Amino acid sequence: MKFLEDHLPKLMLAPSFIAMLIFVYGFIGWTAWVSLTRSRLLPRYEIEGFIQYERLFSSLRWDTAFTNLFLFGGLFIVISMILGLALAIFLDQNIRAEGAIRTIYLYPMALSMIVTGTAWKWILNPGLGLEAMVQGWGFEGFKFDWLVNPDMAIYTVVLAAIWQSSGFVMALFLAGLRSVDGEIIKAAQIDGIPNWRIYSAIIIPSMAPIFLSAFIVLAHLAIKSFDLVIALTGGGPGFSTDLPATYMFAMAFSRGDIGQAASSAMVMMGVVFTIVVPYLYSELRVKND
Amino acid sequence: MTDAVYSEARSQGQITRLVLRWLLYLLLFVFALFYLAPLFVMVTTSLKSLEEIRTGDLISLPRQVTFDAWRTAWASACTGIQCEGVRPYFWNSVLIAVPAVLISTLLGAINGYVVAQWRFPGANIFFALMLFGCFIPFQVVLLPMARMLGLMGIAGTIPGLIFVHVIYGLGFTTLFFRNYYVTIPAELTKAAKVDGAGFFRIFWSIFLPLSLPIIVVTVIWQFTQIWNDFLFGVSFSQAGTQPITVALNNIVNSTTGVKEYNVDMAAAIIAGLPTLLVYVVAGKYFIRGLTAGSVKG
Numbered sequence: 001m002k003f004l005e006d007h008l009p010k011l012m013l014a015p016s017f018i019a020m021l022i023f024v025y026g027f028i029g030w031t032a033w034v035s036l037t038r039s040r041l042l043p044r045y046e047i048e049g050f051i052q053y054e055r056l057f058s059s060l061r062w063d064t065a066f067t068n069l070f071l072f073g074g075l076f077i078v079i080s081m082i083l084g085l086a087l088a089i090f091l092d093q094n095i096r097a098e099g100a101i102r103t104i105y106l107y108p109m110a111l112s113m114i115v116t117g118t119a120w121k122w123i124l125n126p127g128l129g130l131e132a133m134v135q136g137w138g139f140e141g142f143k144f145d146w147l148v149n150p151d152m153a154i155y156t157v158v159l160a161a162i163w164q165s166s167g168f169v170m171a172l173f174l175a176g177l178r179s180v181d182g183e184i185i186k187a188a189q190i191d192g193i194p195n196w197r198i199y200s201a202i203i204i205p206s207m208a209p210i211f212l213s214a215f216i217v218l219a220h221l222a223i224k225s226f227d228l229v230i231a232l233t234g235g236g237p238g239f240s241t242d243l244p245a246t247y248m249f250a251m252a253f254s255r256g257d258i259g260q261a262a263s264s265a266m267v268m269m270g271v272v273f274t275i276v277v278p279y280l281y282s283e284l285r286v287k288n289d
Numbered sequence: 290m291t292d293a294v295y296s297e298a299r300s301q302g303q304i305t306r307l308v309l310r311w312l313l314y315l316l317l318f319v320f321a322l323f324y325l326a327p328l329f330v331m332v333t334t335s336l337k338s339l340e341e342i343r344t345g346d347l348i349s350l351p352r353q354v355t356f357d358a359w360r361t362a363w364a365s366a367c368t369g370i371q372c373e374g375v376r377p378y379f380w381n382s383v384l385i386a387v388p389a390v391l392i393s394t395l396l397g398a399i400n401g402y403v404v405a406q407w408r409f410p411g412a413n414i415f416f417a418l419m420l421f422g423c424f425i426p427f428q429v430v431l432l433p434m435a436r437m438l439g440l441m442g443i444a445g446t447i448p449g450l451i452f453v454h455v456i457y458g459l460g461f462t463t464l465f466f467r468n469y470y471v472t473i474p475a476e477l478t479k480a481a482k483v484d485g486a487g488f489f490r491i492f493w494s495i496f497l498p499l500s501l502p503i504i505v506v507t508v509i510w511q512f513t514q515i516w517n518d519f520l521f522g523v524s525f526s527q528a529g530t531q532p533i534t535v536a537l538n539n540i541v542n543s544t545t546g547v548k549e550y551n552v553d554m555a556a557a558i559i560a561g562l563p564t565l566l567v568y569v570v571a572g573k574y575f576i577r578g579l580t581a582g583s584v585k586g
Contacts, residue, residue, distance in 0.1 A: 008488045009407035016400050016459055023423040023437075023456045027430040034432070040426060043432075058493035101557055103572060104321045109330075110568035110575065114534045115561040118541050119327040122334065122550055123347065135347040167324065171576055224426055227519040231538055245520075248428045254325055254525065258432060265428040276424045 011021055028269065035262035043258050051265035061188060062264065065242040067153055067272070072224035072243065075158045076165075080218055083162065084169025089199060091170070092177050102174070105167035113164065117231025120160040121147070149239035153233050157225070160232055165221060169214050176210035212261070212279065219275050223268060244268045333358060335555040342550055349522040358551035362559060366552050367522045368539035375556050378536035382516055382563075384447050385532055390511040391452035395536065396455070397462020397507060398500065402492055404463070405470035406478045416467060422462035430457075431524055438525060445527035452517045453525060461514075462507050465578070470496060502574070509571055510578035513564050 004011075037048045056062050087105060091098055109118060123129050124147040131144040146152035180203050188198050226245035233241040235250070242250075244264055250259035330347055335358050337351040338482070345352070364374040404416050434453060435444070443449035481491045522532040531539075537560045541553045568575050 005487065010409060012399050012488070013403045013415065016396055016463070019456055020419060020422055020459065023430065023434070024425060025418070027437075028425065030433040041434075085492045087317075087320060090313055091473075093313060095313075095317065096353045100318055101321060103569075104324050106572075106576065107565065107568055108324060109579065110513060110564045112534050114517075114538050115557045116327075118553060118557040121541070122554065123327060123330055129347055136346050158379070163324070163327065163511040164318060168579055172580060174578060185412050187314050200449065222342065224467065226428075227534070230519070230523075231541070234542065235474050245426070245428055246438075248431070249520075249524075252432055252435075261432060265426070265431070268426040269429045272424055272426050276421070278548060280417070280420055280424075284413075284420075289384070 020201055024247060031265055031269075032264045035266045037259060039259040039262070041256040041258070052259040053267075056260060056263050059260075061239045061242060062244075062247055063090070064239050065244050065247040065264075068241065068243050068266075069223065072158055072161070072225070073219065074156055075155075076161045076222050077218040079158070080162050080166045080169050081214055083166045084214065085173050085204075087170040088173035089167070091174055098120065102167075102171065105170055107167070108164045109168045111164070111263060113225075113227035114231045115163050116160055117228050120163070121232050124156055147233065148237055150237045153237060153241045157229055157232055161221070161225065161228055164228075165218065169218070172210055172214050172217075173207070176207040180206055216268065216279050220272070223272055244271075298343075302475060310349055331554045335362075335551050337551055339547070339549060339551060346373040358549070359559075361549070362540070362552045362555035362568070366540050366549075366556060367543050368536045369528075369532075370541055375533055375536050375540070375559055377529075378531055379534045379559065381447060381526075381530060382532040385450045385454065386512055386515045389451045389458065389515050390508055391510055393455045393458035393462045394504065394507050396459055397464075398436060398497075398504070399492070400459070400463040401468075401470050402496055404467045406473070406491075406496075407488070410526070416463070419460050419463050422457075427457065427520055431520075435524065445525065448531050450521060450532070452529070453521050454518070457521075458511050458514065461510065465503055465507045466500075469500070473499065475528045486519055503547060505571065505574045506578045509567055510573050512567060513575070514577075516564050524529055536560075561568025 014122050024157050025032050032045050033047070035046065036047070037044045038048050039053065047141060090103060095101065124144070125150060126132070126143075126145045131142060134142040134144070146156045184202060185198060188202060193201075224245060225243055226249065229235055229241055229243055235242045235246045244267065248264040248268065251257045253262060313331055326348075333348070333351055336340060336354045336356070337345065338353065338355050341352060362374055363376050365372055366374045368375075368378070400419075404412050436451045438444040438453070441449075441452075443452060451496065472496060477495060486494075517534065518531075518532065519534040519538070522535045523538075526532065526535060536558050540556050
């Protein structure tokens with residue numbers, strides 16, 4: 001009885017601990033293992049080395065998907081951060097109806113990416129959407145066919161993703177702006193330092209941790225982006241808007257190529273790992289000190 | 290003389306300030322339009338007839354408001370070969386989300402309570418492992434999970450999806466509760482222990498009553514995540530157990546018959562409505578969950 005009482009906390013944690021070991025770490029291990037085999041339709045377990053990765057990196061489709069990840073991710077992260085920071089600074093100027101404006105900027109974050117994708121697919125479709133509307137206004141030569149143009153379609157994904165997430169970045173930065181010590185700002189204002197200098201020299205540098213958090217969240221969203229591509233472009237035209245996430249899914253569930261699915265998933269995992277682990281490590285260390 | 294120059298300079302300064310202020314509001318207004326436009330287009334499109342969609346333009350208001358598209362979307366739109374609208378899938382999503390939210394929140398509360406208040410060697414490692422689990426791309430567990438669900442005999446079922454959402458929601462729910470409980474002084478637990486209260490008693494009568502805000506944050510976070518999920522839904526469901534996001538995508542991409550944009554938009558709004566409602570009613574807690582998920586500590 002005493003034993004039970006002493007160990008009760010650990011016992012309560014045990015189910016989650018075991019579940020995590022199996023379903024997170026065990027499963028990662030399984031995927032890593034299978035990515036080293038010749039698995040096709042069914043998994044095989046004889047290790048054959050890195051053939052799947054060789055196939056992956058010599059595949060044109062993966063090449064597009066992997067390049068798109070950095071193109072899409074880079075633009076999405078940079079533009080969302082700039083836009084979010086700008087909107088946060090604008091909103092920080094004693095704006096009337098700030099609450100209402102904030103609500104409007106942030107609501108897309110509550111929507112499913114499938115809903116977002118569906119809406120933008122309709123808006124951007126050349127036949128009846130934006131293009132047709134502007135042409136109807138008399139600008140006959142107006143063309144906006146990014147959605148069906150293989151070279152430009154990936155930018156529609158960027159646009160929709162920014163629409164969805166920039167309000168959230170704004171909220172993060174706004175909270176950061178508000179947490180800067182008011183005394184310092186007041187002192188600077190009394191010294192006659194112009195507002196833009198106060199922002200660029202005092203407030204923004206002190207928000208470095210928030211930049212980092214925003215970057216981590218956005219990078220994470222970018223790597224996971226799957227639903228948005230599926231709903232907006234379906235990976236097309238052709239494979240032009242494929243991302244690693246859609247590539248993995250296609251290999252796993254429609255191509256029946258488990259080896260490719262596993263190796264592409266492991267590459268995604270590697271990208272997340274290089275971004276998140278240093279961040280988590282520093283976060284946890286700071287807290288333990 | 291100097292006074293006049295000074296006041297003129299001041300009034301000029303005031304004018305520039307006024308102009309800047311107007312520009313600022315104009316800019317904020319333009320961005321508000323950018324964020325609202327898709328919602329506006331969705332709503333107006335869903336209220337138009339197909340005929341009007343073809344002849345009118347994207348942002349024009351419906352000349353004749355009709356709810357036909359909504360009726361079709363709810364009860365008779367085709368998701369592939371079945372034509373029952375999104376209604377059954379809407380209820381699937383409810384059946385998946387409600388138990389998954391409750392179970393993962395409860396487990397998260399207990400985990401967070403243990404990690405924050407019953408420190409034992411290894412508790413930090415547990416927490417770090419759990420935290421990392423929040424960040425893994427789910428693609429990396431998709432294949433083995435599909436096999437596991439098969440082995441467990443719950444592949445393609447609603448309990449299967451509940452199970453998946455509970456497992457992969459635990460990281461965040463534990464994180465939320467741990468970060469909340471860690472701010473409660475450990476002396477409280479110690480004193481209660483001295484008074485002879487046990488593990489559950491302390492949880493039940495001290496921690497739980499303090500937890501309302503974090504419960505609300507966690508429930509909203511989990512509900513939004515699970516309701517909006519597409520990856521698990523499309524990977525682990527079969528015809529009849531699909532959540533609404535999968536059904537919506539199927540309606541939009543079904544290739545049979547005429548493309549009914551108004552029905553697509555109505556279905557999209559229906560799929561988005563529950564989380565939008567939560568956001569409007571409890572926006573404060575929604576934002577807190579979002580920021581807690583990124584800015585820890």
